Amino acid sequence: MSVAEELAKKQREISISEFFERNKQILGYDSPTKALLTVVKELCENSLDACEDAGILPDVSVEIQKSGKDEFLVVTEDNGPGIVKKEVANVFGRLLYGSRFHVLAQKRGQQGIGVSGAILYGQTTTGKPTRIRSRPAEMDVAYEVDLIIDIRKNRPSIQEEDFVTWDKPHGTRVEIPLKGRYITAQQSPLEYLKATAIVNPHARITFRPPEGEPIVFERVTEELPPKTMEIKPHPYGVELGTFLAMAKETKSYKLSAFLEEEFSRISSRVAKEICERSGVPPETKPKGLDLEEARRILDAIKEVKVMAPPTDCLSPIGEKLVKKGLKNVLGSLKPEFYSPPLTRDPAVWQGNPFQVEVGIVYGGDLPPDQPVQVLRFANRVPLLYQAGACAVTQAVQAVDWRRYGLEQRGGSGLPFGPAIVLVHVASVKVPYTSESKEAVAPIPEIMEEIDLALKECGRRLKTHLTKKARRAKTREKFDIVQKILPRIAEKSAKIVGKTAPNLDATVTKIMGVIWIEEAIAYDAKVKRHTVTIDLHNFTSAGKKFNLHALLPRSAKLGKVDPKPSEMREDGKVTWELKRINSVEKATVTLELLGLDKEEYDESDLYVSGISPELVIGAEPLPGDWELDYAEFEPEEGAAPPPPEEEEGEIDYDETEEVLEDD
């Protein structure tokens, strides 16, 4: 037999379960410690998804029992809709079997692998089956089954089954035995559940550790997050081959109908326009499209302005929870500054909408001489492993943080400093680096969005640091002026037997600034912040300028005095102030309703129409104030440019020049 024939004899098909049995690390089972966390993660994600799909406020309990020297039993229970008897074995006992794979919607699980992978790991390391109990609401009893996976065939193998009474009206309970190691420090099941609770405030999560008391993360809202709608793929970034494959499989008879029905954001008018531009007639049978025609259609799609994807398929965490998440991580440590969290507008990667959120805390009690901590989330799930492979970490490392006030040798790599950065990526399809769903792959479109969000938050941090530094410098001067001068005046007055003069004019001559300070009071009963901003004109001439504030979008505005000349939906408020005479002051008061006390502690103030060096307590208005937050107004027939055209760094240099004092 020739060499080629010998090699041919060895060729065989490999089942997906065999593959993962031998490559458990791809599913996240690198080590017993990590394996325990991965099993908890998979079961918890399933429970949360199931409850949310059915519109049920999740009640999930996770118990880890020690059952042997290196052996544990992980038991999770939820109040979800349950699984019908005939699907139980398939859902748990087959890899790549599930309901969410073909659906484009933001879910935690998306592969049909997670739970079956956990069962595979359990039986491989202990030889024991997994026990599942499930009860849909319409059944009087629960169905309970012990099963293992037949690895050669990728099919469930039922060891025992029965019907049992269960006092839970509906839900699912899973018990997986496995070899593991239990830790409580970083990257532990406890840390995972804590972080999960933070970004899922509608869930009640109970954790029963191997030793010690149960820990309950109570629900903090009775509102489910808005249900994420399924969508069709967005046409931007759909691959040529995929497009042709969709065309071959579509039920539509005409090209224009195919475009309208199979893609999101293509109306019949837009479909017609695409056909015209591509030169392919709208009545063309999709199945008959050839390569050249498909290419022209995809090119035409890029030229026709198609609206950005709808936002109802995504469920970002939201600025309030991002800030809360950061606070929770801090525990009792008080930072000096919260950069207002940033939610980017949705963007698209290969037809899949996604959205990036970033928040940064800085200073205060945070230890200064260590690497910045990066908290990663994807689809409301904390990512604790494989940081180095993750788009989030790589994006953080690629930013030159020295421009934003952190230390970073050579301008790349993880920066040093007293800061924590939180990044959340939400998508109808998160591109993970492997089936263990531990890291987001560095897809260029996603990297770019994270980069822009990080830099914007970095700018806000820099603004704060600069403001703080200038204030500190001027404060010194001011303190001297405010404290010492009057005493000198008093003493001198005494000595010469005259009354102490009013020093305001003198202060003015010395300071030469517009000094802005604010006081914030909070009334917990009505959840109202009252912000009083005093603008002292300590210059020698009258000044007329504008004051701007960036208020949190989640707050309602109450009384405002004086009336602003502009109030925008994105939180930007502008006052065209009346002229303030020398040595006089103006006062602006405003009320913010609906925030918790700690949600607002410092106003984000800007000025325009005056030379910025004259102002202490507010920054010059950034040039991109207008562009950054372009509100997307869907008008019939018009469409804004695709998100890829946004530039993040437009006016930084301008702002930088203006800010630099020395």
Next chain:
Amino acid sequence: MSVAEELAKKQREISISEFFERNKQILGYDSPTKALLTVVKELCENSLDACEDAGILPDVSVEIQKSGKDEFLVVTEDNGPGIVKKEVANVFGRLLYGSRFHVLAQKRGQQGIGVSGAILYGQTTTGKPTRIRSRPAEMDVAYEVDLIIDIRKNRPSIQEEDFVTWDKPHGTRVEIPLKGRYITAQQSPLEYLKATAIVNPHARITFRPPEGEPIVFERVTEELPPKTMEIKPHPYGVELGTFLAMAKETKSYKLSAFLEEEFSRISSRVAKEICERSGVPPETKPKGLDLEEARRILDAIKEVKVMAPPTDCLSPIGEKLVKKGLKNVLGSLKPEFYSPPLTRDPAVWQGNPFQVEVGIVYGGDLPPDQPVQVLRFANRVPLLYQAGACAVTQAVQAVDWRRYGLEQRGGSGLPFGPAIVLVHVASVKVPYTSESKEAVAPIPEIMEEIDLALKECGRRLKTHLTKKARRAKTREKFDIVQKILPRIAEKSAKIVGKTAPNLDATVTKIMGVIWIEEAIAYDAKVKRHTVTIDLHNFTSAGKKFNLHALLPRSAKLGKVDPKPSEMREDGKVTWELKRINSVEKATVTLELLGLDKEEYDESDLYVSGISPELVIGAEPLPGDWELDYAEFEPEEGAAPPPPEEEEGEIDYDETEEVLEDD
């Protein structure tokens, strides 16, 4: 219909090709730039494996043609054994179909996914088929086929096929069209092929870029690396469930036969011992084993000393090529120091033998103020992506390099300094983090081996740096003594009209050291290094001590004078020197044969039997000289402890104390 029933309706099976179509990033197709590299990588690995399997010196050509705006055609051709016609479509057109998956041997490809994944990416992004031409030696003509993958079914779909004449006597040619982006800098196809050529010196690799002249990496040896043998799994680390599954499927009728036949390193005597210790009789039918018995057997295996795995299943790069690889990366930059490359003894992870090799270069022309460069290899394949996720990178980051002379803030993270570290992991099964095979998963056993290897190389670097620093200090003193003193003596002598005295005794009084220096001459015609070591006794009393040298294992020893008292296979040579009187010197000469000139430029010298502060030019003998390189002698009936028991850091502190001079 209830919620549970609605969800049940959506449950379906997902084919593996569908899964990877939607998760291309898992296979390495994150972006067009990376995709082009990944396709080149997969095709090249296949060609090299095929040639080596068939005992053919590989001749592989890779061509990248630009065929459109973002489109390329990658064409590879090899002189391998070819593929028989009836297997071609299956091998290329089905994912998880292959010959190497069930085999435990060191190969580059091990999954049955790589090439089919490349074809999948190609057709998805261009809509075009892949063309394969293959000719086994026994055929007169080649079989040529254009195929795509039917993604729903994971089956090949032949578009066209034919027989063609081909002047190549045997081989395979693959042409894949794809969307890509061509770069030449880091992480590019050129860098990949260059690094591949370095660690595969038996291969001739031709690269035809889209523009410019072809680049040929010529073969530098006519010897194929030793063929890696298939092995059975090693019993250490086999999981309980896997063991039971093997027992159910075995053809053996008795437990003792099952153990002997299905595992490596279990002789009939060892099998009997395992049965005795576990209390499970040797005649037990394997199929009938229960969980408890299996557990006892696995525990017994741990207690019985089973020999370390055979080395013939692994093909490490070897110290010579590790050093050459580092040199090649340097190009014209000359480093100051090559830490002698280190090859660890084979170890085992979950039944799979593996072996780690490390080499470090330092200083000289290497730029000092940047992060240390880490070159990663697995199974003779360069790993260019996902560094952050890789066990190698993580192991480098976890070592406290400050002890070894590099800068590293906080003692963790990538160190800074003028150094390059090369790490190679060879295994019968490399645990990659994902199917793209870009990073080695941080399996604990593997992390530990890499850590020990890095620290040992680090110690050698530190030794060099310390030696260099001390030498520099003493050299100053010595220069003064050797240059100025004689002139003073001469002048003084002139002045007083006497002859200049011999100053040796004076030098001795001042220096108070044993000064060791060496000269190395090279005769290229006979490939011989002649090393002359002069040991000057510049102390005031006679000294008797031992000299030791660590010679490269790849060199043959020629004439040695005086005759050493010990010469070991691992390169360690010891001379018990005769007493050297004060002011006198001893000379040791030795010849090294078979090395290239640049392979030996500095001797690794140690002394014992003398207080180390008295010696310049050799380091004190490390305490672990004996243990580190314990030669493994397989004696019938005896076995050394499993590799896990080695300690790497045993005597560092002792050595450190001894070395510290200030």
